[in-house]
Amino acid sequence: MKNTYIVQKKIKIHLLLSVFLFVYSVQSFAQKTKNYDDPINTYLNALSLFSKEKYPAAYTEFDKYLEESGNPHSENYEDAVYHKAVCALNLYQNDAVYLLENFIRNYPESPKVKLAYFQLGNYFFRKKKYKDVVKWYAKIDKYDLSTDELAEYYFKNGYAYFMLKDYAKAKVNFFEIKDTDTKYTAPARYYYAHIAYEEGNLETAYKTFKQLEGDPKFKVVVPFYLVQILYKQGKYDELLSYAPVVMDTTKKLKRSEEIARLVGESLYRTGRYEDAIPYLSQYVEKHTYDATPLDFYQLAYAYHNAKKCNKAEKYYQKAINGKVDSISQMAYYNLAKCYLKENNKKYAREAFYKAFEYDYDKEVKEDALFNFAKLS
Template sequence: MVYLFTHFGYLLLLNLIRNPMKLRYYTLLFLLFSSSLVFAQNHSFDDAQSLFDDGKYSAAQALLNQLSSGHSANAEAMFLNAKCSKALFLSDAELLYEELNEYFPYHQFKQEVNADLALINYRNKDYSNAISYFLELDSLSNEFIFKLAYASFSIGSLVDAQYYFSKLIGTVSKYSSTAQYYYAYIAYERGFYKSALVSFNKLLNDEKFGNIVPYYISQIYFFQKEYKQLIAFAKPLSEKVIASRKSEVNRLLAEAYFRTKDYENAIIHFEVFLEEEKEGNSVVHFLLGQAYYNSKNYLSAISSLEKVSNSADSLMQNSAYFLGASYLMTDNKNYALQAFKKSSEYNYNPILKEEAFYNYAKLSFQLELPFENTLAALKTYLESYNNPLHKKIIEDLMVKSLQSTSQYSEAYNALVDIHLLTNSQQIALQQLAFFLGVKEYNQQNFKDAISYFIVANRYPINDDYSYLTNYWLADCYFQLSNFDKSIAIYSNLSVSSNKNLSDYESLKSYNLAYSYFQNSDYSNAIKWFRTYEKTAIDSMKLNDTYFRIADGYFMSSDFSLAQKYYNKAIAYNLFDVDYGIYKCSVSLGLIGKNKSKVKLLKQIIADYSASSYYDNSLYDLAKYYKNTQQNDLAIKYYDDLLIATKDENLIADAYLSKGMIYFNSSKTNEAIVEFLFVVNNYQQTIYFKEAISGLQAAYSSLAQIDKYLAVIEGLPSVSISRAEQDSLTYNAAFMKFSELEYKVAK
């Protein structure tokens, strides 16, 4: 059919070209047909528009679909079609808008499309996309601003939400009070209570929110600790409160009265709260119990405190303590013992912990508990606390008791085997791992200690234990020569607020300095040693600090400061004085203060004959006198060194140096004796070859090359060719000839 139509069209066109009259006729006919078609389309679109305006969206869309079926749809028709789907809540609405944008990217409905897409996404709770489309609009109505704000609020963008809600506050619109509420609520959620309070107060007389905001205002007063204002505001509210808010208002009032120490009113409102809540909660039972305790109603206090749930936190520590105190006031010591023991096992309040353990230890004795339990309690108190008012009493009880048992390893292993630890178990494991780590450290089992400390660090609940754990962990790595890790841990160890750990803070600087020193980072080592120097109270460590600062400057080639700190260390006169004197002498020599250097070396020789630096001092003196051509003194100190030392290198160097002195003083035969001693006895030292060279020079000067060669022949490690022998003989003869000793030269 396509072929026939095409062929027919071709023949018709050929016929029209040949007949101009027919061509004009058919052209006119085509134009009339096209005009009628456009007219029909426009008429259909107008009908669709009319149906849309009348709210007959399905009928309008049916006409629009007929228009688009001929592939002649325009942007206006596609836009109206999409709006029909939107109005009918059809799922293809968004797709139709997107097709419009795709087919007609420059259409005139951009703003309307973005607005509709924003509303569709908002309606579908796709708030992120809704926000994107709202922000594409050139201007926003109050409705759109509100929806943009609410969409931001719904996805957690509270700052943006608060900003957009603020634009509606004070406007004459139905959104004004709602925007004010959300603005206040966001400020409340973000902790900006002052701002929230101002905004909530503006809604107190609002028809919609007037019954809601008083509860937020009450909570804000509570969070701000404005308890008197809370009481003044919420007390009238409690008398006409709605049922769903009754428990909340009474709890706030109860806690406010409690904080102002009005325990009678606190009890009244706590009781109302508990009546409403039926089950209550641990915090309320504790506060009510404490209110009864402070009102001296101990039986009621016991009843309330016993209802506090068994949780490992500061609440439990306080609750157990006041429960114990209430039992004690009713002379129920067995129950008091258990309650005080429980309270003493928590570390949240150190003062309460000490007081609880004091009562527990005392009751252990009074109730005649088994010997080991009683003594353990008394001994632990004395080891852990230093309250002078309690210590004397416990010491008196200790006279009648003895005990010592600590099964740390067994407790540790049991805790490690538990899959999910409670908070109290984590606290215990942190402490046990720390104690066992210290034990291994003291036995120099540093790798095992590290393993325990790493476990303790998994539960950094108690700040003091956490601090000490990392302190000793860093020291373990130092002992294992892993100075990089040691430095890293010491550097990250935060300052402890516990005054009892102030000594560790000072020692941290000392140990960090040593880590840098051992890592050859002398600049940082000096910095931290000098930091320690300012706070040091341990004279031994301060003395050592001076040595290490001096060593750091020495290794950094700052010999002036090095000798200054060596002198500080020497002045302390606690240990290693000979080391300080010797190193100071070396530093002085390197800055040209040779007289002072010689004086210090002689001091070592005179006062420290057993020093490990004695030999070096003799050697340095001999070398100094040799270099300054004071040969007799040089020979003397070399001889003293040879008597004193067993160091082969020093001995070989001394004989070699004496030989050189003799040779340069024209005492050639004496020089030969010294050189030969080195050659024959110290062939494994670095001075052997120098002695060979000296021997060659000495024999050559005497024209006794044959003797030199005889010596060489007896040395298996040295060989000399015939040509070299002839050269030596010739050179020796020539030298004598030059000296006019013809007979010898011959």
């Protein structure tokens, strides 16, 4: 009986020991599995945060993964190094450029090296360091970029060259996307048209600016260019059909006073002097300090031809700027005529003599002398 008890006791001890060993081995395996899974979970969490543009949290998670992984030769490790550097760029960290350049040095065969060039170009674009933009973009193989990235590349590269005053290269880049459908298409069209305008390619500029008339960002800017182009081309009737309408219908229109001036000058050049007065006056009154003698002269002449000499005199006097030029000669000559209409012979005589002293228009000079003599 005693022996039976001892045997049973030994069996219990063995059973307990077996259970203990089994539980221990399961816990040990679970711990090992947990330790193996944790870096992967960290990596996946970091990628998720990065995709949501939560760069501070993503940076921390990528950094944590790199510490946990311990395998710098794995694909995930390489990927984490790249994404951590991109996070740093987006956070404007002082070591951001170093981190990405370090990635390029350490993983020269990585397919993400070309993307690293793109990220560095974008970073320097945000910093407005345009020489660095074109430097890094020059390393990119455009075929490695997605459709959206390619549009971004062409616009930012074009804009960088534009700011560096290399308009030929800027134009080439803008041309690539000006007829596409991306978020960079409208600004690319604008700068392409602006360059064409500055180069005197008015027809191309006009057609390209016209494409921006309905764009929310540019519809307040392009009318000024369109009006200027029509004015330069001498298409005054077309200008007069377009400009007053756009002035009435476009809120917050940019450079509206200058558009008014061009409308006024178009009316002036087509002999519609009285109609020109409100537009010329609008510009002159709002540009008292930077209106030119020609601006004052045209307004004076419009008043003069509308038989409003009392108002014309004021602007003829402003057109006389103390310089020896043709505008001053004509201003004195027509001012004298206004004085004559008001029977102010003394002032008329003095103004005719002043007009005679200029040598720009010989006929005006001779007629001024003739009238001066008549009044003497």
